[in-house]
Amino acid sequence: MNESGKTKEFVIDNKFRFGEFLGESSISYRKIRFNDIVPAPSFSEDGKLVPPIQPRIKASPTEAVQILAPYISVRLWDQIVSVVPLALYMAVFQVLILRMAVQDPWVVSVGFFLVIIGLMLFLEGIKQGLMPFAETIGDLLPKKSPLWMVLLIAFLLGIGVTLAEPAVGALKAAGSIVDVHKAPYLYAMLNYHTTAVVLVVGAGVGVAAVLGSIRFLYGLRLKPFIYATTTVTLSLTYYMTGDPALEPMLGMAWDCGAVTTGPVTVPIVLALGIGIASSAGKGGGNLAGFGIVTMASLFPVIGMMLLGIYMAGSLDPQQIVTMASATSAMEPGLLSQTPLAEIITGLRAIVPLILFLFFILRYVVRSEARRTGYMVYGLTLSLIGIICFNIGLSYGLVSLGNQTGAMLPAAFTAVENLAERPLFGYYTGLFIALFFTWALGFSATLAEPALAALGITVENLTNGAFSKKNLLYTVALGVAFGVTMGLLKIIYGIPLGYLIIPGYLVCFMLTALSSEEMANVAWDSAGVTTGPVTVPVVLAIGLGFGSAVDAVEGFGILALASVGPIIAVLGMGLVVNRKVATSHGR
Amino acid sequence: MEEKEIFVLTDVSLITCIVQRGLADIVVNAATDAGAQGGTVYFARGYGIRERLGTLGVAIEAEKEVIMIVVSDEQADRVFERIYTTARLSTPGMGIMFVSRLEKAATYIPPEVIANMRRNRRKALGENG
Numbered sequence: 160m161n162e163s164g165k166t167k168e169f170v171i172d173n174k175f176r177f178g179e180f181l182g183e184s185s186i187s188y189r190k191i192r193f194n195d196i197v198p199a200p201s202f203s204e205d206g207k208l209v210p211p212i213q214p215r216i217k218a219s220p221t222e223a224v225q226i227l228a229p230y231i232s233v234r235l236w237d238q239i240v241s242v243v244p245l246a247l248y249m250a251v252f253q254v255l256i257l258r259m260a261v262q263d264p265w266v267v268s269v270g271f272f273l274v275i276i277g278l279m280l281f282l283e284g285i286k287q288g289l290m291p292f293a294e295t296i297g298d299l300l301p302k303k304s305p306l307w308m309v310l311l312i313a314f315l316l317g318i319g320v321t322l323a324e325p326a327v328g329a330l331k332a333a334g335s336i337v338d339v340h341k342a343p344y345l346y347a348m349l350n351y352h353t354t355a356v357v358l359v360v361g362a363g364v365g366v367a368a369v370l371g372s373i374r375f376l377y378g379l380r381l382k383p384f385i386y387a388t389t390t391v392t393l394s395l396t397y398y399m400t401g402d403p404a405l406e407p408m409l410g411m412a413w414d415c416g417a418v419t420t421g422p423v424t425v426p427i428v429l430a431l432g433i434g435i436a437s438s439a440g441k442g443g444g445n446l447a448g449f450g451i452v453t454m455a456s457l458f459p460v461i462g463m464m465l466l467g468i469y470m471a472g473s474l475d476p477q478q479i480v481t482m483a484s485a486t487s488a489m490e491p492g493l494l495s496q497t498p499l500a501e502i503i504t505g506l507r508a509i510v511p512l513i514l515f516l517f518f519i520l521r522y523v524v525r526s527e528a529r530r531t532g533y534m535v536y537g538l539t540l541s542l543i544g545i546i547c548f549n550i551g552l553s554y555g556l557v558s559l560g561n562q563t564g565a566m567l568p569a570a571f572t573a574v575e576n577l578a579e580r581p582l583f584g585y586y587t588g589l590f591i592a593l594f595f596t597w598a599l600g601f602s603a604t605l606a607e608p609a610l611a612a613l614g615i616t617v618e619n620l621t622n623g624a625f626s627k628k629n630l631l632y633t634v635a636l637g638v639a640f641g642v643t644m645g646l647l648k649i650i651y652g653i654p655l656g657y658l659i660i661p662g663y664l665v666c667f668m669l670t671a672l673s674s675e676e677m678a679n680v681a682w683d684s685a686g687v688t689t690g691p692v693t694v695p696v697v698l699a700i701g702l703g704f705g706s707a708v709d710a711v712e713g714f715g716i717l718a719l720a721s722v723g724p725i726i727a728v729l730g731m732g733l734v735v736n737r738k739v740a741t742s743h744g745r
Numbered sequence: 746m747e748e749k750e751i752f753v754l755t756d757v758s759l760i761t762c763i764v765q766r767g768l769a770d771i772v773v774n775a776a777t778d779a780g781a782q783g784g785t786v787y788f789a790r791g792y793g794i795r796e797r798l799g800t801l802g803v804a805i806e807a808e809k810e811v812i813m814i815v816v817s818d819e820q821a822d823r824v825f826e827r828i829y830t831t832a833r834l835s836t837p838g839m840g841i842m843f844v845s846r847l848e849k850a851a852t853y854i855p856p857e858v859i860a861n862m863r864r865n866r867r868k869a870l871g872e873n874g
Contacts, residue, residue, distance in 0.1 A: 186826045216797045216837055223801055225836045230804035233767070287803065536803050 234283055238275045241606045241692050246271050246555075248602065249563045249696075252595055257566045261559070270555020273547045278691060281325065281544025282422055288537020292516040293427045297434020299524045306376075310369045312519060313431055317365025317455075318358065319512040320424045325548050327357060327508075329557065329695035330411075330418055342407035342712050343476035344467065349411070351482070352470070359466045360415050363459030368428045370458075371451035372435045381450040381679050385670060388457045389663055395464045400656030404471050409655045410714025412463035416456035417717040418694055420686035425452055425609070449679035452686040456721065501553070505546035513538055548691075556695040564703025564713070567592050568650075572708065589650075593643050596700070600642035600720060603693045604635040613687050617680050625735045633731045634684050634724040641723025642697065645716030649705050655715045662722035669729035674736070681728035685721040752854050757847040758821040760814045763791060764832055764840035769810035772832050776814050779827035784814040794838050805838040815850060 198211040218226065250261050261267060293316075301309050321327060330349070339346040348356055374384065396413075399405040432451050520526055571588025583591060604610065614627030648658055670678045689697075697716050705713025760781075762772050766788070773784040791809045795802040816824050821844055833839050 186830075213797055215799055216794065218798065218801055218837055222836055225833065226798075226801055226804050226838055533803060 234279045235275070238278045238282075241690070242271060242275050242278070244606065245599075245603055245692060245696060246559065248599065249559055253563050253566060256591060256595070257563075257569060259566050259569075262562055263558070266554050267559050268555075270551045270553070270558060272555075273551030274555050274692070275551075277544045277546070277548030277551055278325075279544070280540045281548055284537045284539070284541025284544050285423060285426075286537070288534050288539075288541055289423075289512070289516065290426060290430065291534065292520060293430040294434065295526060296516065296519055296524055297431040299526055300431075300519070301435045303524055308523070309435060310372060312523070313368040313372050313428075313435075314362075314365035315515065316431060317363075317368040317424075317428065318361030319515050320427050321361035321364045321419055321459075322357060323423045323508045323512045323545075324419060324421045325423070325508075325545060325552075325691045326418045326421050326689075326694040327360070329552060329698050330356070330415070339480055343479040344404065344470050344474065345407050345411055345712055347474060347479045347482075348408065348467070348470060351479075355466065356415075356463070359462040360419055360459040363415075363462035364419050364424060364428070364455045366462075367451060367454035367458045368432065370454055371428070372432050374450055375432050375435060380675055381453070381682070382670060382675060384450065384454065385678065385682060386667070388454060388461070389667065392457055392460055392464075393660055393663055395461060395468075396656050396659055399464060399467070400654050400660075402471075404476070405467060406654055406656075407712050408467040408471075409464070409659075410712055410718065412460050412467060413655065413659060413718030413721075414698065414714050414716075415463050416460045417686070417689040417721050419459050420452050420456050420689065421691050421694070422609070424455060425686075428455065449683050453679075453682040456686040501549040502546050504549055505542060508545055509538070509542050552695055556692070557699045560696040560699025561703035564700035564705075565707045567595065567700070567704050568707045593646060596646045596716075597639045597643045599700075600697075601635045601639035603696070604638040604688050604724075605631060607688055607690045607693065609687045609690060610634060610684070613680070613684060620676050620680065621735065624739050625732065629731065629735075630680075630684070630728065633727045634688055637684075637724030637727030638688050638720045639723070640727075641720040642716055644723070645701065645719040646704065648715055648719065649701060649710045649713055650708060652710055655718065658715075658719060659722065662719070662726065666722065666725045666729065669726065669733065673729050673732055677729065677732035677736075681725050681732060684724045684728050688724055689717060689720065751851055752859065754850040754852070754854075756818045757850045758816055758818050759845045759847050760816060760821065760824055760828070760842065761845070762812045762814070762828055762832065762840065762842040763789070763809050764812070765806040765838075766808040766810050767806075768832060768840075769812050772812050772828055773814070775827045775831035776812075776816075776824050779824045780820050781814050781816050781824050784812050786810050786812050798838055802838070809840070815847070818846075 201209045201211065203209050253259055253261055296312075300312060304312075370384065373379070374381065396409060399409050428451055570583055570592045571585050610631060611627070614630045617625050617630045618627045644658060647653065648655060666682075670681075673681070694717065697720065698714075701716040702713035704710075760776070764772055769784075769786040773786065776784055787810070789809045789811050790807055792807060795805045795807060798805065814824065825842070825844060828834070828842060832842075834842060
């Protein structure tokens, strides 16, 4: 780089040839008058200014590369950072500690590659194609429609976004691993009634969206909502824990809450909620936008438990078992074969949501879709993205997670099909397995992009007393211990209720002690931690592990991973508050 | 009044640079490398070239970051050039930058700098008188 400051001093004292000076300074200035570039104004006959036609800019191929390269690389890198370390961690652990080669390494690698590409395309597509829809609707709908209509649409939208959530696919994939003889209702739920499951979960999110919007509208506090919802959820849990036929479904029901709050639901539901609040003139306040995530992760749990109770009342377990053995003997139909099945799931996830949003925009809000080109582009991307993601999910994430999960018990106990096991003594091996999951939960949480955004909000809310880094590590620790508890639950077959109910009771007490702001942040942090990469991996590990140690089911890890951060953040918040109070001399 | 004097900076320019969201850090770093003291960043939205680029427009973010950098007149060109090259402003859609002369500015000036300048001025006065 030139040092024009220095050159200037020389120029004053000595004479230099101008060419030499130009050679020194790498940049030469060429002046262009802006007037020469701007098109001259043209007037119509009656003297009105005719808006000039802006000429298209034709980018040369090199320029096109210069524009596209950063566009793609930034988005690709975001996904690589969240996926690759996790995959490597699992693979390295499997090879070095468990001394087992990764099965079908090429298939798994291609699967992971597809997950990265798929997530990149999907998220960019949602941003370009769906978000403008949701924002326009959130802005205009409350102005043009009566409240009941707005709330009805919020409810329906909740269902729509749940269908489109990529992690929901993982839940369905998990169904095939459940043992029909031990948990017939769970098996039936995940294999024959997936549509009902997804709809119930969606309805839960819908109710959450409605309540969240009402809360925004009237500026209600979140705490009473938390008390009311958790009381219902915990009583149902308590009831189901007591019934041996219902108990196996608890883990899945609670895990659903973590699955729903992903990269589609959160921004779209929030856009709607905030739009409703701001058009009612209540948009202010730094807490706007909190709480919906919390409720969107609690209501689906209630929904699933009710569905479970209903199914147990209406279905005969013997019938399910015979049905299961009949289907497993059948050849898989054309529609359930690999690429086609994923394409159909992809279409089923995105298309209804698009149609629904478009319908509302066109006939309820009566607004023209702006920038149609961008929307088509975005929707195409998200469609291709979710198909890639779904294929990668089955071959990469779920496959590797399942493998690792199935081999993990080999560290401390004898596993069939594997001779010369266990590898280590019981307690050493158990410690290794627990440490593996602990570190997995910790690192996967730190990589979650949504958490960083929450961290910044918290830092602003507390005027820096609760720093972003502090929150990141607190939440990650919470998840890590939660996941470890989940593993212990599977190993020793502890009923989930015994862990969840005390966990949430602690949350209850801490919430009562905490400020409204802290309560908002802490409860939301639980939903934020479980993104589209973490959820399938943790689910798969749990299920693989569960079937290897002969557990009834491998669900529940995610549920415990949600309690952990709530307790951790609330506790940390109290400590920070205490510190601030003492430093002010009280 | 408690404040007895205000130190006013003269010969200042403002460089304003508008780039796509997420690129402000690069611009501020380039500017500080070239001698600027720091920068202020805020979010904005911008339209125009995105629509005129046709299909390629999807690669350009409508969300922008605006960076304000106050520099001394002598630094202005150096910082200007450095930002231009690092932010690749010659590529379509990457952003725009402009320089405006400021009448005066005031901010924190380290006391030792002021003391030093006072000493120099006194010395110069002493030599003249």
